[in-house]
Amino acid sequence: MDEWIYLDNNATTQLAPEVRDAILQEMHSFPSNPSSIHHFGQMAKARLANARHLIAQFLKVKPAEILFTSGGTESMNMLIRRFPKGRIITSDIEHSCVFKTCQYLESIGYDVVYLKAHEKGYIDPEDVKKNITTSDTLIVLSAVNSETGVKNKVREIAKIAKESSAYFIVDAVALLGKEPFEIIDGISAMGFSSHKFHGPTGSGFVYLSKKCKISPFHLGGEQEYQLRAGTENLLGIIGMAKAVELLQNNVEEFSAKMANLRDLFESLLMKNIQGVRVNGTGKRIPNTSNLSFEKINGESLLISLDLEKVAASHGSACSSGAIEPSRVLLNMGLDPERAKSSIRFSLSRYTTKEEIETAASIIQKTVQQLKNIK
Numbered sequence: 001m002d003e004w005i006y007l008d009n010n011a012t013t014q015l016a017p018e019v020r021d022a023i024l025q026e027m028h029s030f031p032s033n034p035s036s037i038h039h040f041g042q043m044a045k046a047r048l049a050n051a052r053h054l055i056a057q058f059l060k061v062k063p064a065e066i067l068f069t070s071g072g073t074e075s076m077n078m079l080i081r082r083f084p085k086g087r088i089i090t091s092d093i094e095h096s097c098v099f100k101t102c103q104y105l106e107s108i109g110y111d112v113v114y115l116k117a118h119e120k121g122y123i124d125p126e127d128v129k130k131n132i133t134t135s136d137t138l139i140v141l142s143a144v145n146s147e148t149g150v151k152n153k154v155r156e157i158a159k160i161a162k163e164s165s166a167y168f169i170v171d172a173v174a175l176l177g178k179e180p181f182e183i184i185d186g187i188s189a190m191g192f193s194s195h196k197f198h199g200p201t202g203s204g205f206v207y208l209s210k211k212c213k214i215s216p217f218h219l220g221g222e223q224e225y226q227l228r229a230g231t232e233n234l235l236g237i238i239g240m241a242k243a244v245e246l247l248q249n250n251v252e253e254f255s256a257k258m259a260n261l262r263d264l265f266e267s268l269l270m271k272n273i274q275g276v277r278v279n280g281t282g283k284r285i286p287n288t289s290n291l292s293f294e295k296i297n298g299e300s301l302l303i304s305l306d307l308e309k310v311a312a313s314h315g316s317a318c319s320s321g322a323i324e325p326s327r328v329l330l331n332m333g334l335d336p337e338r339a340k341s342s343i344r345f346s347l348s349r350y351t352t353k354e355e356i357e358t359a360a361s362i363i364q365k366t367v368q369q370l371k372n373i374k
Contacts, residue, residue, distance in 0.1 A: 003309055004309045004310075004311060005309065005310045005311070005355045005358060005359045005362075006311045006348075006351075007310065007311060007312045007345040007346060007347060007351070007355075007359060008311045008312055008313045008344075008345075008346060009287060009346040009347060009348040009351075010146050010147075010149075010174060010196070010287070010288060010313070010344065010346035011313055011346070012195045012196070012201065013195060013196060013197065013198045013348050014198060014348070014350065015198060015199070015200065015239075016198040016199075016242070016243055016246055018242055018246055019198060019199055019200065019239045019242045019243050019246070020239075022238055022239055022242040023200060023235055023238065023239040023242075026047070026234065026235050026238045026239075027235060029043075030043075032044035032234075033231055034047075034048045034223075034231075034232055034234065035221060035222070035223065035231065044234055047234065047238060048232055048234060048237060049063070050241070051237045051238055051240070051241035052066050052068075052241075054241045054244060054245050055205060055240075055241055055244050058244050058245070058247065058248055059183055059207060060182065060183065061183055061207060062210065064210065064225065065207055065208055065209060065210055066205055066206070066207060067205060067206040067208055067224045067225065067227055067228060068203070068204075068205050068224060068228070068232055068233070068237050069191075069203075069204045069205060069206055069228065070202055070203065070204060070233070071193045071194070071195070071201070071202060071203065071204035072095075072097060072171070072173035072191055072192065072193035072196070072204055073097040074204065074217075075173075075191030075192065075193070075204045075205070075206045076095075076097045076098050076101065076140075076169070076171055076173075076191045077097065077101055077217075078191075078206060078214075078217040078227075078228070079140075079169045079189045079191060079206060079208070079214070080098065080101050080102065080105070080138070080140055080169065081101065081105070081217075082214035082215045082216070082217055082227075083138050083167055083169070083188075083212075083214055084136050084138075085110065085136075086111075086134060086136030086137055086138055087110075087111045087112075087113065087131075087132075087133055087134060087136075087137045087138070088102055088105065088106075088110055088111065088112045088113065088137075088138045088139075088140060089113045089115065089128055089131050089132065089137060089138070089139045089140070089141075090102045090112065090113070090114060090115070090139075090140045090141065091114060091115040091116070091117060091123050091141060092114045092115070092116065092117070092327070092331040093117045093121075093123075093145055093147075093327075093328045093331050093332060094140070094141070094142055094171065095142065095146055095171060095173070097171075098140055098142070098171055099327075102114075102140065113131045115127045115128065115131070116331070117331060117332050117333075118282070119332065119333050120150065120280065120281045120282035121145060121148045121150030121279070121280030121281065121282045121332055122145075122150050122151065122152050122153060122282045122283075123141055123152050123153075123157075125153050125156040125157050125160055128141075128157050128160055129160045129164070132160070132164045132166050135164065135165040135166065136166075136167070137164065137166040137167070138166070138167045138168075138169065139157065139161055139166055139167065139168045139169065140169045140171070141154075141157065141168075141169075141170065141171070142170070142171040142172075142173075142174065143170050143171065143172045143174070143175040143181070143190075144172075144174040144175045144178070144285050145174070145280065145328065146173065146174040147290055147326060147328045147329070147344055148279055148280030148284070148288065148290045148328065148329075148332070148344075149174075149280065149284040149285045149287065149288025149289070149290065149346075150280040150281075150282040150283070150284050151282065151283050151284060151285060154170060154181075154184075154187070155184060157186075158184050158185065158186030158187050159186055160186075161186045161187075161188070162185055162186035167188040167189075167212065168186055168187050168188050168189075169188055169189045169190070169191070170187055170189070170190045170191075171190075171191055172190040172191060172192055173191060173192060173193045173196055173204075174196065174285065175285065176192050176196065176197050176244075176247070177196065177197030177198070177243075177247055177251070177254070177349075178254075178255060178258070178285040178286060178287055179251060179252075179255040179285055179286060180251045180252060180255070183207060187207075187209070188208075188209050188211070188212045189206060189207060189208045189209065189212060190206070190207040191204065191206055192204055192205050192206070192207075194236065194239065194240035194243060197243050197244070197247065198243050198246070198348070198349075199236075199239050199240040199242070199243030199244075200235070200236045200239040200240065200243075201236075202233060202236050203233055203236030203237055203239065203240040204240075205240070208227075214227065216228070216229070218230055254349040255286050256286075257349060258286040258287040258347050258348070258349060258351070259286035259287075261347055261351055261352075261353060261356050262286055262287060262288070262289055262347055264353070264356055264357075265289060265345065265347075265356045265359070265360055266278065266289055266291070268356075268357065268360035268361075268364075269291065269360055269363060269364070272360070272364045273293065273363070273364055273367050274294070275293060275294025275295065276291055276292070276293055276294070277291065277292050277294075277338075278290070278291060279291065279292055279329055279332070279334060279338075279342055280332065286347075287346050287347040287348065288344065288345075288346045288347075289344070289345045289346070290329075290342060290343070290344045290345075291342065291343055291344075291345065292334070292338045292339075292341045292342040292343075293341050293342075293343070293367055294341065295341070295371070296341050296367055296370055296371070297340060297341065297370070298314055298340050298341050298342050298343055299314060299340075300370055301341075301343060301363075301366065301367065301370060302314055302343060304366045304369070304370065305343075305362065305363065305366055308362045308366060310359050310362050310363070312343050312344060312345050313343070313344045313345075313346070314326070314342070314343065314344070325339035325340045325342075326339050326342065329342055345359075
């Protein structure tokens with residue numbers, strides 16, 4: 001892996017060494033179930049409670065407002081499908097776990113409104129406001145678009161939701177670990193995924209305001225406040241809590257480093273390659289560059305970069321196996337040719353300046369080779 005330059009951190013991130021150590025330590029503990037009443041079960045229950053406390057402390061919320069899940073997809077499904085039935089306001093540039101869930105609910109009779117993105121890549125809060133019809137309206141939007149890195153105006157939308165007594169669910173999977181944020185009044189719930197911030201795969205969590213009542217997602221045991229039955233994934237939860245703990249007091253530093261490297265990366269490419277454009281010119285999280293390369297096929301570029309040991313993406317990892325141009329980019333108003341020429345590069349706090357400079361050089365060389373083939 002040392003020879004590779006990994007620039008696909010919006011798809012997944014490497015385990016932080018401290019997270020790996022925490023998981024290994026838990027693996028060597030005596031096997032136990034937090035629901036068991038004996039000594040080992042109670043010890044596991046205490047470790048589970050400590051993990052919940054760490055995450056709640058980081059988010060400045062109550063431990064009882066944190067529910068553990070298997071990741072972002074389950075988190076968002078759990079929230080969208082279990083709020084009271086009413087109008088749903090979402091957008092056509094959401095991650096597939098939100099977009100397809102809303103499409104399904106629409107197919108069984110829900111009233112779903114799909115807002116169009118501003119050309120800069122975000123959803124206009126005024127469009128949200130004028131589509132709220134009743135107090136049981138559910139707004140479901142991402143804090144950050146995972147393909148472009150463009151941020152929505154969450155604070156403004158939360159204010160609108162509060163004033164309208166609407167529910168507001170935020171897909172925060174692409175946000176945590178990238179820059180500081182706070183859970184503000186007006187947000188009903190948020191979904192998170194551990195492997196997006198150097199934690200283990202298969203673990204996630206939901207922030208659910210105590211003001212909100214939803215029906216259980218799984219039936220069975222009493223776990224997770226009777227909302228998600230089933231024995232907790234203690235290994236994953238402890239690793240995830242450690243990943244969150246590592247962000248405490250460090251997010252600003254990580255954010256500044258990624259922003260500097262991302263800006264350097266883009267400046268090198270734009271200086272040395274003609275026809276490079278940023279897709280989504282709204283305010284972005286600091287680690288993401290979605291770039292189109294004029295007259296270059298994106299899939300050909302991706303494959304060529306992979307052969308040069310540079311890992312990037314054509315879009316969301318959940319849909320990047322598709323050969324069609326990105327739905328997100330098309331719905332932002334990009335023409336199909338430009339969308340097909342687009343690549344997403346996403347950095348992490350472990351990305352180095354040397355990697356960025358080397359990757360930019362490889363990309364420049366590879367683009368020129370592809371142009372020469374034509």
